[in-house]
Amino acid sequence: MSDAERGDGITRRSLLKTSAAGAVAAGLAGCTAGANPSNETIAGAAGTAYGNCWMCHKLCGMEVTLNREGRAQELHGIDGHPRGSAGEGTKGTLCPKGLSQLEKAYSPQRIKKPHVRKNGELQAVSWDEAFSYAADRFEEFETEHGVEKFVNWEGWGTAGGLFETFLKDFVGVPNHMPHPTPTCFGSMAVPGTLMGLGGGNIRWVDYPDTEYVLVWGRDPLETFAGQWEAKQLLDARDRGATVVTIDPVLTETAKQSDRWLPIKPRTDGALALAMANVIIEEGLYDEAFVENYTHGFEAYREAVADKTPEWAAEKTGLDPEAIREVAVGFAEAAPSAGITSWTGLGQSPDFFKGAQNVVALLGLVGAIDRPGGNRWLGGVGLGNPFEERGIELPHAAKGKKPVIKGKGSDYASMIGKPVQNKIPEAIRNGDVQGMSFYYRNPVPSGAGDEWMEALGELDFFVTIDAFWSDVAREADVIFPEATQLEKPMLGKGGAGAYQNRGWITGSRAAIEPQWDTKPGIEIVLGLAEAMGHGDAFPWNDAEEYLNDKLAPHDLTLEDLEKRDTYVVAGEYGYEKWKKKGFANGSEKFWFDLDKKAKIFKGLSKKAGTEIRTEPQWIEPGTLGDAVDDEYPLEMIDARTVYFSHGGDQALSNPLEQLAEAMNLEEEDYRGNYVLLNPKDAEKRGIESGDMVTIESRNGSTELMAKVTEGIVPGTANVEPYGFGEGSIQPDEEGGNNMQLNAPDQYDDVSGQIDRHLGIEVRKTGGDAR
Amino acid sequence: MSQEWGFYFDASRCIGCHACSIACKNRHGVESGKVDWRRVERAQKGEFPDVQERNFSVSCMHCKDAPCEKVCPADAIKKRDSDGIVVVDREACIGCHYCGWACPYGAPQYDEKGLMQKCNLCLDKGPGSGVDAPPKQEQEDPLTPACADECVGDALHAGPIEDLLDMASEDAQNRFLQDDQCHVIVESAGEGSETGNETETAD
16 A cells, blocks of 8 residues: 555644643643543543544544543544545545534433343343343244344444454344335435445435536535535635535525525426437437446436426426526536435335436436546455454354345345344344344334334344443343543444545544453453363454554554554546446446346236336335325435434534524423424414424324424424434434334335325324324 | 734534534533534525525634623633733632623533633633743644644635734625624635525426
8 A cells, every 4th residue: 555645744724732731831731720521631641542533423523622531521633534624735624423422422411331031031240241141142042043043233343353253254134124225215326226326325415526516415515424515515615616506405405505495395306307308409418428338228218218308396395497507507517527326315105206207317418437526435455354364264154044034034125135123023033033233223224113112122132332221231241432522443444535645543442441442343252261162263353453454564553643543545537437337237328227127017006007117207105105285294314414313312512502403492392393394383383482282193102393484384303313212312302203204115126214294293182183 | 913823714614513512512521511612503595495594614713802701800811912812710700690691602611610611712721721831832742623624625724814814805804803802713605605506497
């Protein structure tokens, strides 16, 4: 690899820190006598440590100011960091969640000791006892049920890979649920991959060179994948690139865009077809790319021939002239034009077609992996610690048939992906009898009520988490994990501020594990030892294990800290499809998915109408839930910067700021909110600050209403999700809107859980209807 | 005036994330709750679909002619000649809240003891700190105010006014120079600005 371009690793920021401790202290010491312990004078700042933020798992680099007792006092971003800055020579920061890690590390609401279930009750025990209890229970489970009936389920654990390797290759568990689908953006990711763009690539616009950005069902100024995205998007706009946000909600990104197209939910597919109609009609598409690198253009052209902006205006609620202008602007800027999309077009069965129509636009204008278009990321590899030590994996799961995925599974989607919503049924049927959750909580993700019931029926349930929840309280073994500041971190990319460059970032623990907790890697090491696999896990601690991953680069975590936690390495170019083909395994990008006709046959059968292989308009409710007279509002939801998730409890500071953002901080309520347009609110006698019940055909929950002009009438936006019953919020305040989702409401192709539901909203206690 | 410190705020780059508020709380040991040295306000105007919303990060404006200083019966509030920073001496503060009534920006905050605390432009850490601190410009490595240091959108800056004026547009410079109270340079972001968005719907 090319070495870091940073030489001695001393930056303006690190210089400032070291000198601040000495020089300024003389002048200021004593000014704040009597301040609380986290609030000492500059003279009290005894040292600097490092970290890589894990609040939304994007590894933004951090400097941690420590006091003399080794307590973390302040957190700061790192200049030039690939995730926390806009790139070389730019300022690094931390977002509000990142800054809240101080509160997270020292929160008294943490799980403070390992727990095991004895005679039906959870009891705090030592780590040794917890490991040996878990080892015995795993052994009993294997004898009684067989490991085929055990499911491991991971969210964003920091030892994710190692925990899965242990359970799969040493214990023999064949069932592993990956993170992104079925809870993230499956309805966009699967068509994106089948067409050849690659599921995740719909997010990454090459901001430094772009001239036109369609922010389509995503809010990168708030829900960024690392702060670099927000910074580079603002920079692109200030440099003159046009930013258009297509969203039913006036998001932070919409507020800062050149244009907001407030689209009716689930009509994005119509807008995309009309844009294609204009682009083809005006001859603005990339003829050479279409000719040489795509398949199915004729079917696409025919499909959009009558899909005029006027036709789309009726479906979307948008102005036909605006549709025309945006189509022309986007196509003229291409290939330096990109689309960034995500969950907004990824969480309804209807989006399987809507997303296809949107992704097709990138092929039409040839904006795939070209400067200023949608990026295909490269990067840099890390070592395999087992290989470094010459340890062969026993591959214990080989030949064991997974229950939850693959062909023939009753609980898998059409393409064999595990369907989270079907696991409660698998538990009821006795096909799944044991589970492990690592920073994962299915209850706020779908079929909430069914999950709560099913968890109680498991024979054996292990969880690794940092905070208590109703889910954790159901477990037989609870391993409390240390939070980010208390453990070493290592990661690589990929997506980040450096155009066409990969990076590695890492740091050692900044503070000791609080209470009786351990880093995830050390939990796996302890469990492996207790289960008789100690020889294959020879590392003494997490840092030693991670350093083996860095070995091929001749680096250690300590070395990385000397370079401000990161190195930039591994260069890659554009138009990688020329040599490597597309993400569908073909040499061509597919507008028409006729080679996957079987999926469409299945969908047609389910919908009772023909779902075609080429881009096509389907009315909302064709595959997903219908909005009707009884349930007249479309529920959508959003993950704001303050969101809560397994392991990522929303802390008091972000909750306070969320309430302030809603202008409802005076209310004695710190849950989530449902946003309503005044037209919908007035009809129901609802005002901002009222507690309301949202109800679907399947269930209901209660939360606070926020009335705003910044939302399309007919839409109810739950912001953010992840609160209420079964969530990781300590008091379960707020509403869990996935109690409204029925187990059969998911995308049959990807397994993605449906979050676009027809609902009614009424003031709690009132009779609005 | 050249020695005076202040803030610069560009609403067109404020993403409303509140990192400024939380960075401030971390630095000064202020817990979540009603005491906010810095807060983010949202201003919405218009009706759907012609609706606009802007974020404004607000703290003590360190006014040129500070009304809080004038009304303080205990002489606890001082606009420092040396660096223009308005500080509160909590040993002198009697908790009468006159400053809270006088301030047009809601900057003075009151803790459980009823004493005033507010932004001190990070002269030092903690409520009431920095009263006797040397002038910002004489400190060898003055603390960058935490809010500006962690501003994700690069909307908020702090420093000597003359440096901040250099980064401001002519309009913002003029507004600042003509305003005899507010000591913060505010970049225009209202209607008619380059980034004020248009909305597009069928009627």
